Amino acid sequence: MNFAELKSTYEQPLFNLLSQARAVHETNWPKNEVQLCTLLSIKTGGCSEDCSYCAQSARHKNSVGVERLMEKDEVMKRAEAARDNGSTRFCMGAAWRGVRSGTKRFDQVIDIIDSVSDLGMEVCVTLGELGPEEAKALREAGVTAYNHNIDTSPEHYPNIVTTHTYEDRLNTIRNVQDAGMSVCSGGIVGLGETIDDRLRMLEVLASFNPPPESVPINSLMPMPGTPLEGADPVDTFDLVRLIAVARIAIPKAKVRLSAGRTQLSREAQTLCFYAGANSIFYGEKLLTAKNPQVEQDMALLADLDLTPQQPDRSLMPPEKDGKRENMPAELIAAGNATDDAPESCSTGECCG
Ligand code: SF4
Numbered sequence: 001m002n003f004a005e006l007k008s009t010y011e012q013p014l015f016n017l018l019s020q021a022r023a024v025h026e027t028n029w030p031k032n033e034v035q036l037c038t039l040l041s042i043k044t045g046g047c048s049e050d051c052s053y054c055a056q057s058a059r060h061k062n063s064v065g066v067e068r069l070m071e072k073d074e075v076m077k078r079a080e081a082a083r084d085n086g087s088t089r090f091c092m093g094a095a096w097r098g099v100r101s102g103t104k105r106f107d108q109v110i111d112i113i114d115s116v117s118d119l120g121m122e123v124c125v126t127l128g129e130l131g132p133e134e135a136k137a138l139r140e141a142g143v144t145a146y147n148h149n150i151d152t153s154p155e156h157y158p159n160i161v162t163t164h165t166y167e168d169r170l171n172t173i174r175n176v177q178d179a180g181m182s183v184c185s186g187g188i189v190g191l192g193e194t195i196d197d198r199l200r201m202l203e204v205l206a207s208f209n210p211p212p213e214s215v216p217i218n219s220l221m222p223m224p225g226t227p228l229e230g231a232d233p234v235d236t237f238d239l240v241r242l243i244a245v246a247r248i249a250i251p252k253a254k255v256r257l258s259a260g261r262t263q264l265s266r267e268a269q270t271l272c273f274y275a276g277a278n279s280i281f282y283g284e285k286l287l288t289a290k291n292p293q294v295e296q297d298m299a300l301l302a303d304l305d306l307t308p309q310q311p312d313r314s315l316m317p318p319e320k321d322g323k324r325e326n327m328p329a330e331l332i333a334a335g336n337a338t339d340d341a342p343e344s345c346s347t348g349e350c351c352g
Pocket of ligand 1: 047048049050051054055056057094095096097128
C-alpha cells in the first residue's frame with residue numbers, strides 16, 4: 001500500500017476501519033492465538049548512540065547503569081524460565097551500535113545463541129547494525145528473526161537520532177533478509193511525530209520485500225533524563241487505528257503490541273487485539289521499561305479466549321516477490337540527510 005492508500009484507510013470511520021482490519025486478521029490468523037515473546041537485555045546501558053527515547057544511551061543524563069554482557073549460564077536460566085512460562089519466542093537485546101565478526105563479544109553472543117536455540121523456542125536478537133558476514137553467522141547459530149526497528153518515518157528520524165541514519169537501518173535489514181533470517185521491524189509512537197509520519201513508517205515497512213515477519217508497535221514510555229522525558233502520551237484510539245492499518249497493510253505479519261502496555265487498560269488492549277495485534281512481550285520487564293505482570297496477561301488472554309501460539313523453529317522468512325525491488329529507493333531518500341555518525345563512540349561499548 002502506498003501512502004495515499006494508507007491514509008485513506010486510516011481516516012475511515014473507526015468502526016469501518018476495525019471491520020476491515022478484523023476481516024483481514026481472520027483470513028490470515030484464524031486461530032485466535034497470541035504469540036508470547038520474552039525479552040531479555042543481555043547487555044544493558046552505555047550505548048554510544050543518541051536515540052532520544054532511550055535510557056541506555058550514554059549521551060543522556062541519568063542513563064541506566066552500564067552492565068557487562070550477561071554470562072551464558074544466566075541467559076540460559078532466563079531462557080528456560082521463559083520457555084517454562086509459555087513463551088514461544090526468546091528475544092535478546094544488547095545496547096550496542098552494532099556487532100563485528102572476529103571480536104570476542106560477537107563470539108560470546110554466537111555461543112549464547114547456539115545454546116538458547118537448542119531450547120525449542122524461536123530465537124530473536126537485536127544487536128544493532130550488522131554487515132552481511134555477521135548476519136550469516138547469526139543465522140547459522142540459530143537466530144530465526146532479527147529485530148531492527150525503523151522507529152518512525154524517514155523524515156522524522158533525524159529529529160530522533162543523529163548518530164546513524166535511516167539508511168544505515170535499512171542496510172542492516174537488507175543484510176538480515178539476504179542471510180535468510182526473518183525481519184522483525186516496527187516503530188515507536190509518541191516521539192513527537194505526526195499521524196503522517198506514522199503512516200510513512202508503515203509505508204516503508206509495507207515496502208520491504210520480503211515483508212517483515214513481525215511488526216512491533218511501541219508506545220513511548222518516557223524515560224527520565226532522555227530528551228523525550230516530557231513527551232505527550234499517545235491517544236489510545238490513534239494507537240488502535242495504527243494497529244488496524246498495520247494489519248491491513250502487512251496482513252501476514254505478527255503485529256506486536258510492545259512497549260507501553262502498562263499504560264493501557266485491559267479494555268484498550270482488547271481493542272488492540274481486535275484490530276489485529278497478535279503478539280505481546282511477556283514477562284515483567286522489557287529492556288529497561290516495565291511490562292504487565294505475567295498473571296495479569298494470562299488472565300486477560302483467558303478472558304478473551306485467546307491462546308498462546310506454538311513456537312515454529314522451522315520458521316522461514318516470508319517469501320520475496322521477485323517482480324519488485326527490495327525497498328523502493330525514493331521511500332527512504334528523505335531520511336538520509338544525516339551522515340555525522342561518530343568515528344568512534346564515547347563509551348568504548350559499541351560495535352562488540
Ligand atoms: S542504539 Fe539501541 S540501545 Fe543504543 S541508544 Fe539507540 S535504542 Fe538505545
